[in-house]
Amino acid sequence: MSTEKPLILVVDDEPDIRHLIRDILEDEAYRVTVASNGEEAREAFINHQPQLILLDIWMPDIDGISLLKEFKQQNSQISVIMMSGHGTIETAVEATRFGACDFIEKPLSMAKLLRGVEMALENRAKQVAQQMEQAVDPVGKSAKMVQLREQVEKIAGHDMPILLFGEGGTGKHCFAHYLHQMGNYANGKFIEFSPESFPLDSEKLVSLAQQNCVYINDIALLSDEAQTLLRHMLESGRLQQTQLICATQQSLEKAIQRGDFLEGLYYQLNTITLMLPPLREHVEDIPELVHFFVDQQTAQSGMPYRRFTVAAQNRLRNYNWPGNVTELKNVIQRMLLLGDEDDIDVEDIEAALQADPEPAADDxxxxxxxxxxxxxxxxxxxxxxxxxxxxxxxxxxxxxxxxxxxxxxxxxxxxxxxxxxxxx
The missing domain is CATH 1.10.10.60 (Homeodomain-like)
Known part of the structure; x- marks a missing residue:
């Protein structure tokens, strides 16, 4: 395993500040590259792929907030700390809204800067660990899960777009990672776009997608502009060397009827569809899922090991699970964290599953x-x-x-x- 320190990109038009930050970070054994303006920052971002960016807000060719939006569109996981000597609360709020993880005022406190860098990198490491957690093979031996895995093995090697449909919490992220793992671009990156982070520049999209897996979550929520661009890219064949996986929990046919989704894009995407069943349709997998999540949480999060009794597991099997596998995982986490006994029994499950009634719409x-x-x-x-x-x-x-x-x-x-x- 590599012990190489993360690469940090420092973007500031003031040479003294830029070089001071670089020297201090290099003294802490970080790898550093610098840029004096927006154009240099764009080139460094593409060529060096930093893990963290220290970004000044006020520069001669482009403001830092605009650059922040660009960088987050190209890589939603990138960590960015904003710096400014003339910032306001409104500026800090705007930077946070567009994905900055911290905002540091000038003149810089080097102690505060280093703390911010450490926290940003720690949070990024946690995000990477969560992504790796999502990349595990789907759990379950039920007929539905066996059939799904067989379907994945058949379709993963094709270059046609794959559409994942299922209720929230059914495991669309997990199956997207599984498809990537089984596909032609398993050695490439898994790049995830949300409706907010989808890049609206065709060249950037192509450069990011080539030889990689692109996963678009909640595709029904893409903006009209993003839908038009994606349809054009698919029709023109510019995403041929890409594994494209899209996910939705909404009916795209109904979205078309409402005028919310382009019919032409739907026909481009609706070539291979995987239907992910809700947990209530394969409850026989719940005991295996319980064991998996208990082992995962005790190993990764340091939670105390607790055993779910047969009665407790049976109660879990007889619950409706509107939030599906994600809800089950959350319940297990809560039980491990809050439980006092070595065993978790049916009474503990009953208490965890009870929820306050929803208020009426006009109440x-x-x-x-x-x-x-x-x-x-x-x-x-x-x-x-x-x-x-x-x-x-x-x-x-x-x-x-x-x-x-x-x-x-x-x-x-x-x-x-x-x-x-x-x-x-």
Missing amino acids: IEGINLDLPLREAREQFERIYLLQKLQETNGNVGKAAKLAGMERTHLYRKLRSLGIDTKQL
Whole structure:
């Protein structure tokens, strides 16, 4: 295993600051490359692929916030610390909104800078570990899981786009990594794009995608511009040397009917489709999943080992699991963390599965005013948006207009609040 220190890109138009930061970081054994303007920063980003960027906001050719957005579009996992001698709270908030992990004011405190660098790299290492965790083979010996793995083995070597469809928490990330592992570009990178991070520059997209696996999560939420670009790239054959995997938990046919998704893009993507079953349809895999998550959490997170009794596992098998495998994993984590005994029994499971009833869509009195503001606001948003969806018979596009929101923003908000429009 390599013990080489991470590479850090320092972007600042002031030579004294740029060289001072480089010298200090090199004294700490980090590898450092520098850039004096936006153009040099772009070249260094592509050629050197740094793990962390220290980015000045005010530069002569381009501002740091614009560069931050560019870098995050090309690599959503890159860590960026912003620096500024004339920053404001609004600037710091904007930088954070676009993905900066820290904001440091000038004149620089070198102690604070080094702490920020260490924390950013530690967080990045955790993200990498989580990605590796997602890359494990799908767990389960049920007929549905065996059939899915057989399908993956048959299709992974083809260059046609692959569409993963399933409810939230069914394991789309896991199967995307499994497809990459079994595919023609297993030695290449696994590059994940969200609707927010999808690059809108065709040349950048091609350079990132070549000989790699590109995974687009929640493809139904791509902007109109991103959909148009992706359709053009597929029609022109510019993504031929790429394994393209897209995932959705929404019906793309219904999205087309609502005018939210391009029909031409759908036909480009709908060549190979894998349907991931909800956990309630293969509950016989739950004991194996329990053992897997217990071993994983005790090994990776240092949680104490606790045994789930047969009665506890049987209760888990008889739960509906609206959040699917992800919900099961979260319950197991909570049990390992909060349990006091060596064994976790059925009574512990019952307590963990109990949840407060959802407030009705028009029940404004359902808001608990004793909650902190953020949680109370989430309750209000849930009630408000459920009401708008009821008024529009579940039409998200019309609900977005009533709420004064962009459609993609509303989709993300509904997802964050756990509102499934298919259940309405």
